[in-house]
Amino acid sequence: MVHNVVFPTERALVVGGGIGGLATAMSLKRSGLPVRVVEQAPEFGEIGAGLQLGPNATRILDSWGLMDKVRKVGVEPRRLVLRDAVNGQELAALDLQGDFLERYGSPYVVIHRTDLHAILLEACREAGVELSTGTRIASVVQHDHGTVAESDDGRTFPADVTFGADGLRSALRDELVGDSVIPSGFVAYRGTVPIDQVPDEQGLDDVVCWVAPNAHVVQYRLRAGSVLNVVATFRSPGFDRGEPEYGTPGELEAVFGDCHPRVREAVSHVGTQRRWPLFDREPADFWGEGRVVLTGDAAHPMLQYLAQGCCQALEDARTLEVLLADRGAGPVDWPQLVRRFTETRVPRTAEVQRRARFFGEICHAAGATRSLRNALLAHADDLSEYTDWLYAGTVADRVAPSRPLSLT
Template identity: 50%
Template sequence: MTEHANSTEVLVVGGGMAGLAGALALRENGANVTLVERAPEFGEVGAGLQMAPNASRVLKRWGLLEKALESGVQPKHLVFRDAVTGEELTGQSLKGEFEERYGAPYVVIHRSDLHRVLLEGCEAGGVKLVNDVLVESVETVGGKGIVRTASGENYKADVVIGADGLKSTLRPLVAQDEPVSSAYVAYRGTVPITPDTPATDLEDVVVYLGPDCHLVQYPLGELLNTVAVFKSPSFESGEEQYGGVDELEAAYKDCIPAVQAALANLGTGIRWPMYDRDPIENWVAGRMVLMGDAAHPMLQYLAQGACQALEDAAVLQDASAGTVFTDEGINPAGWDEAIRAFNAARAERTARVQRTARVWGESWHVSGIGRTLRNLLFKSRKDNDFQYNDWLYAQGVPGSPAAEAPKVGSGEKVPA
């Protein structure tokens, strides 16, 4: 370790959604927070994401929902259609009773816009943000997390939050596992909305389900966001990237013209191979705890990756508020109890989301008799039948944030 390690109460490793959310939540509790990011600049790649009420409630609690809504869109419906016939299978109204039941809106937003909202929240709250820092290892010495970096400029913290994503450097401290290939890849793209854009595409999130493929479309302001996901022979054989678009075109050859036409909206210069990991129960190693994709990377079929990262941050805020940040001031020893309580609260819930996302994806991509049975099941569901949603979206379900908590900017901070 360098002779003079940088000292902070909380060190967050990773400047994506999870890291920024965790830094923001703990800074609001009163912690001195430093966030380190390996990239030279902060930012997010990709296109849009869906933010369900369990996530928009967290932004609402932090006083950031209105900023997100300035850039995002509140769709009217979530609609599932058969990609081969175009038949509508089921739909969910996202206004009215849905929003009242779950206490917050369903929002679609560009990844970079949500990231910016969280980044600006961290900046305004006083989080110290440092770029170009490659963390190589973390160990716990004398009740402190010692973080060693490639540059030799090391850090000492009461607790280290590992939010460094799917290919986390810190996850090997708690699990000797590897990302799991799904055999599916995604192409994404956004194109300007024109007078020829179908009116329904400007109001709804539409999901077309096809054998070994699906396609999602929804509006992002003046843009139409399109995501195509399909089973890739080249990815199954080990190729993450691929030199042509023949696989993409072949995957949708049996789909209706509207779906095939939407493929023109995609950027085909890069594709996103889809991985997750098997759930693990323990995220804690000494004074280091994982969160976000480092702890529970999931396939995107429930649109919950960023949502669960925001939930993580809010639950960690709740857990530490009563043990670390007490009426008498900050209790550094309370971190052991706080991160164990956070891990215990979240592991079962996120494991269920991970496993359900896998099953949900399988149901989307069936063919033959499986497709027939799936369509019958989907068509039997009525709008505002919440039995399939409550476990994920409802307030106060086990493992989710407390229903009531101080909001960012409330002034209810514990002095550092």
């Protein structure tokens, strides 16, 4: 029990130093608040491979003055392409240049996860965010005027508000929401290969998603075009049999064995040393209470089929910035701001979570459903009706908060 705590003025604590946590810290610091980020790992860093940043995310990075750095290490693909992984047929394509840029006001960029994390980490350091590693938060206690987070080695971190950005398996979510992660039964294998080692360069300027029954492969360039990123995802027969170690390399090979030669060649580039079982959670009705609130994957973990996990974390951060700008002079009423934040973001992120699941079902269609999907997509000329809801303006795009914020 912590007694006689003196709460710092307007100090915010962010638990978790991944992309979502750093973005949250960035938005708070830009709002003029002292911020401390605590990360349980011994050093800041990210694992994984590529990220896709839609215009809803790049507009935010641009507002923070980071797009030049993002463009330098990222790639702006020519198209998003959906192909049938069995016969190689192009099913649908979205041009990411020209009208797309004019329509959404910002580019579509693919970037290595570690590169974006490094950009945000540098920006936080330059802005004066306090950064602490080797700190695992065991509990957070609320008081009338603040919060006290306690690490598992007994250190305490008083603050006026605590943001839980501690990912899919968030300990803070366990306390606030009390739900469980949901295994999808799908497993991903990831890999990168130098572009000069890819024999067939056709379509490498695009983001290509090869869709197969209960499986898909995504490929696109990273790191200024120097490497090809490949992700192979499939529903594991072992999972359906109840095996604890499901999704083996043998299953990977078998699932894609009858696919188009270009798909089999792409799958040959993924590493088999590590598998990534895919999980999400049901959308929650709330992520915050009083002075404790979740952001990013802790708040709305989603399957990757719309490439929006990172993008929605950035929207969270930018929305906080807009709400803080709206508050006017004087100290922050954190319970009220937490309420407004969750009321604004819960409906939006719940829609993305649900649609991500649905798009996964479309990608993985089999039998007659696959044939119907292919036939319908062949007649889809204007794909903007499927993208406006995701990429067009949201609360997070407001630049000059001079009018009351609508929560509808």
